[in-house]
Amino acid sequence: MDIRVDRQGDSKVAVVISKDVLIKDTQDALDLMSTVSYTEQCDKMVIEKGCITETFFDLSTKLAGEILQKYTQYQFKIAIIGDFSGYKSKSLKDFIYECNQGKQVFFLPDEAAGLQALHRLP
Numbered sequence: 001m002d003i004r005v006d007r008q009g010d011s012k013v014a015v016v017i018s019k020d021v022l023i024k025d026t027q028d029a030l031d032l033m034s035t036v037s038y039t040e041q042c043d044k045m046v047i048e049k050g051c052i053t054e055t056f057f058d059l060s061t062k063l064a065g066e067i068l069q070k071y072t073q074y075q076f077k078i079a080i081i082g083d084f085s086g087y088k089s090k091s092l093k094d095f096i097y098e099c100n101q102g103k104q105v106f107f108l109p110d111e112a113a114g115l116q117a118l119h120r121l122p
Contacts, residue, residue, distance in 0.1 A: 005040050011119045014042040015111060022051045029067040033076050043075060044121065046114040049082030049107075059091050072104050077121055079106040079114030 001018040014036040016022070023029045036045050049057075056064050071078055084096060084107055096107040106117045 003036065003040055005042060006046075006115050006119075008115075008119045011044070011121075012040070012042045013044040013046055013115055013118045014040045015115075016045060016047045016051065018048075018051050020051070021053055022047070023056065023067070024053045025063070026066045026070060030070055033071060033074065037076070044077040044079075044118040046079045046081060046111055046118065049080050049084070052080065057087060057089075057092060059089065059095060064095070068099075068105050077104055077118055079108050079118050081108050081110055081114045083109065 001016065001020070001022060004015045004017065006013045006015055016032070016036070022032055032047075033045070036042050053063070055061050056067065059065070068078075084092075087093065099105040099107055103121055106114060108114045108117060
């Protein structure tokens with residue numbers, strides 16, 4: 001895993017890069033959040049969807065809700081980037097739409113879009 005920090009003015013966003021699945025459960029998500037917060041002093045993160053277990057995208061498992069609730073509780077902002085068009089679940093599509101309307105969690109197509117969304121947040 002590599003972490004690169006993107007800076008725009010006073011805003012810092014950690015870009016997490018890995019070929020491995022880094023988030024398999026809630027504890028992995030908390031550990032990653034802690035690592036990014038502690039080592040990079042960032043409370044915003046961009047991560048590729050391939051770094052997150054596919055179970056996350058099956059809303060019936062409740063994994064996405066548990067993880068994103070923790071991130072929200074700790075005021076840690078995240079942009080998950082990748083192609084989400086392959087998912088047919090209407091509830092997942094609705095979930096992604098609702099997240100993208102907020103200011104905490106984003107599902108976006110690429111790193112540039114993720115950085116743009118996160119840098120505009122305080």
